[in-house]
Each structure stands twice: as C-alpha cells, then as structure tokens.
Amino acid sequence: MDCASHKGETLRNQFLNMNITRNKNMGIKDQEIKHQAVTASERSHVKLIPEYILERYKSAKWWRFFPKDFVFKTIGEFKDKTICDFGCGSGGIAAQFAKLGASVMGIDISDELIKNAKDRAIVNDVSQNTRFIAVDAENYELPPKQFDFLLAYDILHHVDIKSVLPNICSGLKQDGKAIIIEPISCSPVFKKLRNLIPIKKDASPADRQLNKADLKLISNYFENYKLTFYSLFGRLIRFFPNAKYMDRDHPFTKFFLLLLNGVDRVLISVFPFLWRYYGIVVFVGDNSNGKQDDKI
Numbered sequence: 001m002d003c004a005s006h007k008g009e010t011l012r013n014q015f016l017n018m019n020i021t022r023n024k025n026m027g028i029k030d031q032e033i034k035h036q037a038v039t040a041s042e043r044s045h046v047k048l049i050p051e052y053i054l055e056r057y058k059s060a061k062w063w064r065f066f067p068k069d070f071v072f073k074t075i076g077e078f079k080d081k082t083i084c085d086f087g088c089g090s091g092g093i094a095a096q097f098a099k100l101g102a103s104v105m106g107i108d109i110s111d112e113l114i115k116n117a118k119d120r121a122i123v124n125d126v127s128q129n130t131r132f133i134a135v136d137a138e139n140y141e142l143p144p145k146q147f148d149f150l151l152a153y154d155i156l157h158h159v160d161i162k163s164v165l166p167n168i169c170s171g172l173k174q175d176g177k178a179i180i181i182e183p184i185s186c187s188p189v190f191k192k193l194r195n196l197i198p199i200k201k202d203a204s205p206a207d208r209q210l211n212k213a214d215l216k217l218i219s220n221y222f223e224n225y226k227l228t229f230y231s232l233f234g235r236l237i238r239f240f241p242n243a244k245y246m247d248r249d250h251p252f253t254k255f256f257l258l259l260l261n262g263v264d265r266v267l268i269s270v271f272p273f274l275w276r277y278y279g280i281v282v283f284v285g286d287n288s289n290g291k292q293d294d295k296i
C-alpha cells in the first residue's frame with residue numbers, strides 16, 4: 001500500500017470509529033458529506049488522463065460491454081456540447097468530456113470532491129471549459145434549458161429522486177438527453193442471495209440499489225426513454241483485482257471482463273426477461289416531444 005492510500009485508509013478508519021459514536025446524532029446527508037470528504041482525501045492526488053484512456057472512450061468501441069463506454073457512445077460528438085455532470089465526484093468523467101471538447105458543469109455535495117475536480121481540470125488543462133460547484137442537488141436549480149446532455153452517474157440512489165428529477169429535466173435543452181446510470185436490484189431472490197454473500201456492499205451511508213418502482217418513477221419524467229442493462233455475470237468484476245487496469249498490460253483480465261460482459265449482452269438480447277437479474281441500468285431519457293415538468 002502506498003503512502004497516500006495508507007493515509008486514506010487511516011482516515012477512513014478514523015471516520016468509521018467516529019461514526020459509531022456519532023451516527024445516532026447525524027443525519028444521513030451529514031454522514032454522506034463526511035464520507036465523501038474521506039473519499040476526496042484518498043483521491044486528492046489528481047493525475048493527467050492518459051492518452052490511451054481518452055482514445056478508449058473517444059472510440060467507445062466497447063459500449064456493448066461497459067456502461068461508461070456506453071455513455072461516450074451515446075454522446076457521440078463532444079465538440080461544442082454542453083454537459084452537466086450531476087454528482088460529479090472528483091471530476092474524472094467531467095475532465096474526460098472536457099478533453100474531448102465539451103463545456104462541462106459539474107455539481108456535487110462535497111466541497112472536498114469539488115476541489116479535487118477543479119484541481120484535476122487544472123492538471124488536464126481544461127479549466128477554461130469546466131465549471132464545478134459544491135451544492136446539494138436536492139436544493140439547487142440548474143440553469144434552465146442549458147444542457148445537451150446531463151449525466152447522473154451513481155447519484156440518484158443517494159438522493160430523493162422526486163426532488164431532483166424535475167430539476168434534471170428543466171436543465172435540459174428541448175432535444176437534450178439525460179443519461180442515468182444506477183445500481184439496481186429488481187429480483188427479491190437475488191437480493192436475498194446477495195445479503196447472504198459476505199462481500200462489501202454499500203459504499204457510503206446513503207448508498208442503496210434502485211428497484212423496479214424507482215425505475216418506473218424515473219421513467220415518468222421522460223417522454224421517450226430506453227433502458228440498457230449491464231452486469232449479470234459482469235458482477236464478478238469485483239474478483240478481478242486488476243480490472244481498473246485492463247487497458248494496459250493485463251490481457252487476462254481484459255479477456256475475462258470482455259467475455260463475462262459479452263455473455264451478459266448476448267443473454268439479454270436472447271432472453272430480455274432476464275433484465276431483473278442484472279445489476280446496473282443505463283437509462284437514457286429525453287423530452288424532445290415537449291414534456292418537461294414533474295407529472296407524478
């Protein structure tokens with residue numbers, strides 16, 4: 001373990017110990033903010049995005065296998081696009097969007113993660129086409145009809161969906177698209193099985209998986225939408241320690257990840273009813289036919 005991650009681990013342990021005594025008095029949002037401050041300290045050493053990563057997502061050739069590649073495929077041409085990264089974390093994806101020519105606004109509840117995102121933009125020389133704001137997504141109004149795309153990557157399961165969806169819709173241009181990626185658990189049997197397996201589950205205090213009712217709720221805000229499911233056998237990614245480095249020097253990892261996710265793709269195209277056993281959904285919605293507001 002290097003120094004930075006050791007420091008992060010120590011901070012995380014301190015945070016967890018602190019939690020035992022404080023949990024009862026702290027709201028879930030305060031706990032989330034504290035948790036993200038620890039995450040930010042672990043990610044404070046921001047780096048230049050390697051060229052091979054930019055190339056991978058620019059070509060988006062693996063969009064059938066991985067949700068993030070699918071995001072880049074959906075956006076397609078980045079030049080002169082305005083994109084909101086809603087719950088941007090430490091700004092990794094926002095910086096990649098900006099590197100490809102988009103103007104990006106990132107929002108996140110954590111001051112510390114937003115600082116990381118700003119530092120990352122400086123290191124990657126994209127400060128001029130990025131803007132990051134530390135705000136609570138549940139109480140912040142996006143500039144109306146501003147964005148060609150809004151990405152909400154792993155944030156809706158942290159917030160009250162009904163508070164943020166009207167805002168997401170009103171931030172989009174008439175033909176703008178929302179891309180929402182979330183962990184899901186739509187099979188009670190799978191949920192029970194998952195609870196029996198001793199693996200690390202929820203990453204932060206506000207973490208949960210969305211269910212079928214949540215997906216229905218989200219779809220109600222959009223005139224047109226499409227769901228793409230990932231991660232049936234792809235779940236086994238957690239057992240590949242080098243999964244993050246599959247693009248470089250880890251051919252076995254790469255082979256197995258493509259195989260597992262490829263099998264997932266084939267299975268769902270032949271047996272669409274299997275969707276409820278998948279672990280990740282990418283929801284792409286728009287209101288190009290006119291509907292903009294909360295109709296729930």
Ligand SMILES: C[S@@+](CC[C@H](N)C(=O)[O-])C[C@H]1O[C@@H](n2cnc3c(N)ncnc32)[C@H](O)[C@@H]1O
Pocket residue numbers: 032036086087088089090092107108109110113135136137138152153154155158159
């Ligand atoms: C799982 S992380 C995902 C971060 C980023 N989208 C990514 O994919 O790397 C969830 C993010 O949501 C942010 N978040 C949680 N609650 C929020 C809220 N109420 N308003 C804004 N951001 C929030 C957290 O600070 C965290 O950065």
